[in-house]
Amino acid sequence: MLTVTIFLPLLTGLAVLALPRGRPDLVRRAALAGAALTLAAAVILWAGFDPAVGGLQWRLTLPWIPSVGASYDVGVGGLSLALILLTAVLLTVVMAYVFPEHDRAHAHAFLFLLLATGLIGLFAAQDLLLFYLFFEVGLVPMYFIVGIWGGERRRYAALKFFLYTRAGSLAMLLGFLALYLAMEPHSFSLPAIVQARPLDGAPLTGGLVFLALLLGFGVKLPVVPLHNWLPDAHVEAPTEGSVVLAGLQLKMGGYGMLAVLLPALPETVARFGWVLVAVALVSLLYGALAALAQSDMKRLVAYTSVNHMGFVTLGVAVAALSGDEGVRRLALNGAAVQMVSHGFLTGGMFLLVGMLQHRAGTRDLDRFGGLIGSMPVFSGLFGLLAFGSLGLPGLSGFIAEFQAVGAALQLSAWVAGLAVLALVVTTAVYLRLVTGLLMGRAPADAPALPPLTAGEVWSAAALAALSVAVGILPATLVALLDGTTAALAHLP
Amino acid sequence: MTGGVAMGGCMDLGAVAPEMVLAGTALALVPAAGWARGRWRRLPAALALLALLAAMGLTVPMLTATPREAFCGTYAVDPFRAFYQLVIEAGAVVSLLSLASHFRASEQEPHHPVALLMATVGGMGLAAATDLGLIVLFLQMVSFPSYLLVLLVRSDGPAQEATLKYFLYGAAALAVMAYGLTFLFGLTGSLNLRAIGAGLAGADRAWVALAFGLVVVGYGFEMTLVPFHVWAPDVFQGGTAPISGFVSVVPKAAAFAGLLRLLLEAMPGALAAWPSVLALMAAATMTFGNLVALRQASLKRLLAYSSIAQAGYMLMAVAVAGRVPQALPAIGYYVVAYLLMNLAAFTVVAQVERMSGSDGLATVRGLGRRAPWSAAALTLALLSLAGVPPLAGFAGKVFLLLAAIDGDLAWLAVLAAANMAVALSYYVAVIAEMYFREPERPEGMAPGVGYAFALGLCSAATLAFGIAPSVLRGVAQLGATLLR
Numbered sequence: 001m002l003t004v005t006i007f008l009p010l011l012t013g014l015a016v017l018a019l020p021r022g023r024p025d026l027v028r029r030a031a032l033a034g035a036a037l038t039l040a041a042a043v044i045l046w047a048g049f050d051p052a053v054g055g056l057q058w059r060l061t062l063p064w065i066p067s068v069g070a071s072y073d074v075g076v077g078g079l080s081l082a083l084i085l086l087t088a089v090l091l092t093v094v095m096a097y098v099f100p101e102h103d104r105a106h107a108h109a110f111l112f113l114l115l116a117t118g119l120i121g122l123f124a125a126q127d128l129l130l131f132y133l134f135f136e137v138g139l140v141p142m143y144f145i146v147g148i149w150g151g152e153r154r155r156y157a158a159l160k161f162f163l164y165t166r167a168g169s170l171a172m173l174l175g176f177l178a179l180y181l182a183m184e185p186h187s188f189s190l191p192a193i194v195q196a197r198p199l200d201g202a203p204l205t206g207g208l209v210f211l212a213l214l215l216g217f218g219v220k221l222p223v224v225p226l227h228n229w230l231p232d233a234h235v236e237a238p239t240e241g242s243v244v245l246a247g248l249q250l251k252m253g254g255y256g257m258l259a260v261l262l263p264a265l266p267e268t269v270a271r272f273g274w275v276l277v278a279v280a281l282v283s284l285l286y287g288a289l290a291a292l293a294q295s296d297m298k299r300l301v302a303y304t305s306v307n308h309m310g311f312v313t314l315g316v317a318v319a320a321l322s323g324d325e326g327v328r329r330l331a332l333n334g335a336a337v338q339m340v341s342h343g344f345l346t347g348g349m350f351l352l353v354g355m356l357q358h359r360a361g362t363r364d365l366d367r368f369g370g371l372i373g374s375m376p377v378f379s380g381l382f383g384l385l386a387f388g389s390l391g392l393p394g395l396s397g398f399i400a401e402f403q404a405v406g407a408a409l410q411l412s413a414w415v416a417g418l419a420v421l422a423l424v425v426t427t428a429v430y431l432r433l434v435t436g437l438l439m440g441r442a443p444a445d446a447p448a449l450p451p452l453t454a455g456e457v458w459s460a461a462a463l464a465a466l467s468v469a470v471g472i473l474p475a476t477l478v479a480l481l482d483g484t485t486a487a488l489a490h491l492p
Numbered sequence: 493m494t495g496g497v498a499m500g501g502c503m504d505l506g507a508v509a510p511e512m513v514l515a516g517t518a519l520a521l522v523p524a525a526g527w528a529r530g531r532w533r534r535l536p537a538a539l540a541l542l543a544l545l546a547a548m549g550l551t552v553p554m555l556t557a558t559p560r561e562a563f564c565g566t567y568a569v570d571p572f573r574a575f576y577q578l579v580i581e582a583g584a585v586v587s588l589l590s591l592a593s594h595f596r597a598s599e600q601e602p603h604h605p606v607a608l609l610m611a612t613v614g615g616m617g618l619a620a621a622t623d624l625g626l627i628v629l630f631l632q633m634v635s636f637p638s639y640l641l642v643l644l645v646r647s648d649g650p651a652q653e654a655t656l657k658y659f660l661y662g663a664a665a666l667a668v669m670a671y672g673l674t675f676l677f678g679l680t681g682s683l684n685l686r687a688i689g690a691g692l693a694g695a696d697r698a699w700v701a702l703a704f705g706l707v708v709v710g711y712g713f714e715m716t717l718v719p720f721h722v723w724a725p726d727v728f729q730g731g732t733a734p735i736s737g738f739v740s741v742v743p744k745a746a747a748f749a750g751l752l753r754l755l756l757e758a759m760p761g762a763l764a765a766w767p768s769v770l771a772l773m774a775a776a777t778m779t780f781g782n783l784v785a786l787r788q789a790s791l792k793r794l795l796a797y798s799s800i801a802q803a804g805y806m807l808m809a810v811a812v813a814g815r816v817p818q819a820l821p822a823i824g825y826y827v828v829a830y831l832l833m834n835l836a837a838f839t840v841v842a843q844v845e846r847m848s849g850s851d852g853l854a855t856v857r858g859l860g861r862r863a864p865w866s867a868a869a870l871t872l873a874l875l876s877l878a879g880v881p882p883l884a885g886f887a888g889k890v891f892l893l894l895a896a897i898d899g900d901l902a903w904l905a906v907l908a909a910a911n912m913a914v915a916l917s918y919y920v921a922v923i924a925e926m927y928f929r930e931p932e933r934p935e936g937m938a939p940g941v942g943y944a945f946a947l948g949l950c951s952a953a954t955l956a957f958g959i960a961p962s963v964l965r966g967v968a969q970l971g972a973t974l975l976r
């Protein structure tokens with residue numbers, strides 16, 4: 001079933017390519033059907049998943065390249081399952097969001113579906129070579145999406161995106177190969193590597209592999225100073241591309257840190273824990289401050305992603321440094337919930353900004369005002385997502401950031417203090433966004449804004465509703481994630 | 493020496509059956525090509541194709557042969573030879589398909605199969621020869637028809653210049669190499685590679701190093717290793733695209749096979765420094781190739797520098813072939829992957845070139861709309877050259893990197909990874925030109941069944957071998973057994 005979920009989008013994509021030319025409506029419906037089926041399959045996985053059991057479920061292992069000990073090995077823990085569900089939800093939303101006037105509908109649908117296969121496969125892969133394969137399959141389509149359907153500077157942004165992520169992923173590949181060769185007998189199996197921790201007690205190799213993996217995952221997450229590709233890619237990408245880029249692809253880095261870096265190299269990560277703390281704090285503060293300085297709304301939301309993902313790094317760092325199992329668990333839960341929550345919230349934000357841009361032809365914050373009067377539904381959704389993003393209690397962002405900061409407080413009041421400072425700046429960012437866009441009165445030259453279509457409302461409302469659901473009833477999500485984080489937090 | 497006295501006893505025509513089929517066909521085609529008129533001009537290519545397929549069929553059984561010598565110790569019958577001969581034959585088949593479309597209804601149509609078959613036989617012989625004399629002979633035999641192939645577009649000024657350059661460099665490099673081989677003979681009194689290996693054990697290191705250095709010049713020329721690569725960009729650009737593809741694949745694969753055989757049979761332990769020398773050459777080759785490729789505006793030149801860089805990646809595993817058992821299958825796998833992606837790329841360039849008469853980067857502008865299938869095939873080939881999964885080039889690069897790290901050349905693996913990151917930018921420059929810009933010319937592509945078959949074969953295999961590398965890897969593992 002897991003394998004079906006992984007390859008369902010790809011098969012749909014191939015089927016879509018075979019549809020007759022000149023029928024974009026048919027293509028869209030088929031792609032949406034494929035996405036919905038994927039979501040259904042993911043829900044079946046969820047229904048068959050028992051959080052109480054722990055360990056990997058839905059496991060399937062087949063030989064792939066036996067001569068080097070690589071296998072097709074997939075299985076899900078709680079974190080993987082949550083991210084697979086997130087992927088399926090966002091894929092469906094993106095495919096439902098009526099994409100405006102895109103030509104080459106076949107290629108468009110195929111690339112998004114291919115990318116979804118890469119992401120779901122990545123979250124399920126239990127073999128490092130397979131993990132790497134899905135990592136790239138999840139990335140390369142985005143290069144084409146940005147380059148073909150992007151904005152004015154799309155070629156530059158696409159190239160920058162590809163070069164950054166490729167440099168990072170090649171470093172990661174070298175790290176994986178070193179881990180593989182350190183295993184006796186050589187193996188790419190992630191559970192086996194986590195079990196054996198082959199590089200504990202090898203300070204030099206361990207440090208180099210840590211650096212390589214940090215580069216790979218750090219570019220994707222992204223952490224400052226590896227974030228430089230992100231604003232360009234997010235701004236130039238078409239709306240649905242930005243949603244997937246922010247909502248899903250950043251999670252590849254976070255998932256890698258939680259599921260590979262931390263458990264495979266626990267000793268080394270602990271040794272460099274303070275480096276990670278510093279990286280996390282710089283990302284938190286830099287992301288927030290840079291967002292404050294933007295007037296292009298897409299750029300603004302892009303920089304807040306740098307800030308939000310800082311909490312993931314912080315969670316990993318605190319978990320690595322702390323000796324207390326409870327604190328470790330709290331920190332990791334914060335990081336994990338943040339990834340899911342950010343997917344809903346920032347995915348939704350990009351969707352709404354995209355709708356605005358599609359109507360007005362501009363994303364400049366100063367050109368808008370008083371939308372609460374002219375576009376009440378839009379304003380309601382926008383406000384909800386913005387307050388969720390700034391961490392208002394009752395919405396999903398709060399659950400995540402509360403846990404991460406709480407765990408950091410156990411480690412050091414200074415670290416927690418700086419994280420809270422970043423939260424304050426983020427609050428200012430969102431308040432500025434909400435007041436500037438929704439309150440006040442419209443400037444004289446404000447563009448005309450037709451109301452949202454039903455499809456648009458539903459796609460954004462679904463994400464807002466999920467964020468509210470997680471905020472009010474966090475227990476379901478936390479119970480799902482807790483199986484993974486408890487295992488990660490458990491000290492040998 | 494395994495006594496050359498009993499002449500009758502060491503004649504083993506079965507050992508050269510594939511070569512005889514091809515050479516025989518080539519000789520028969522010489523008059524046939526001269527007489528062919530009108531529709532009959534297609535005949536030589538068709539016959540050559542049949543001969544190549546027959547030769548492949550005759551080569552396959554040797555993949556499981558017990559290694560032995562034929563012709564009094566001058567010719568090997570082992571799985572290693574069978575593997576590289578299959579690679580060379582496959583490269584010739586794909587090149588022939590795209591050449592058949594390319595020269596369709598032109599004056600050259602009946603002639604190219606002759607030269608192509610001769611070069612193929614030369615390459616196959618080089619993979620099997622275990623005798624210094626034969627090595628020199630087959631190196632010439634793979635080179636001379638290649639010169640002719642490049643010259644085949646006779647009216648073309650650049651082609652003539654390219655041929656001259658190719659010939660002069662080739663003659664010099666092969667002469668230097670033959671000189672080096674005479675040292676090996678002088679040191680050991682034998683022409684047989686394994687006898688040389690045994691004899692070199694007690695030889696003077698300085699002389700061995702000198703001989704080795706001279707021999708590497710010749711192979712380095714065929715393999716386009718820095719600093720013996722200078723001919724390649726001009727020749728690849730001057731030749732017509734499918735021929736450049738052939739020249740970038742067949743002589744290179746043959747030279748890798750020849751060098752590996754020489755190193756493993758004649759040099760085991762004789763010279764402790766050869767892995768380091770080759771590692772340095774690999775580093776220089778991949779770095780130089782990639783950096784220069786960044787600045788190319790001609791597609792054929794770009795692919796030429798790319799193929800130099802690719803040779804550098806492969807050489808990485810050659811450097812550790814003596815101490816890492818996984819190195820030989822890694823090289824074998826990569827040679828096949830390289831063949832598929834490089835020939836696919838050159839075939840699309842051939843289509844573009846035939847249509848527009850140029851191979852500038854701008855000729856592929858908007859190709860995604862003008863010719864979606866060719867554009868997709870070129871994209872696949874370029875991404876595979878860049879090492880993006882799940883394509884054959886990716887699995888191949890993983891195998892090469894693993895071999896290098898396992899052989900204590902971690903620094904080289906890191907450098908190779910950095911090179912792959914840099915290389916991406918010139919590969920995607922072509923992709924961006926095809927998909928991210930609107931076409932300026934309305935024309936489609938030169939059609940042709942041969943092109944379509946060549947591209948279909950290469951693309952399908954690039955994908956299939958990338959998704960499920962174990963089949964090809966298993967065959968390459970078979971081909972790692974050689975006479976020692």
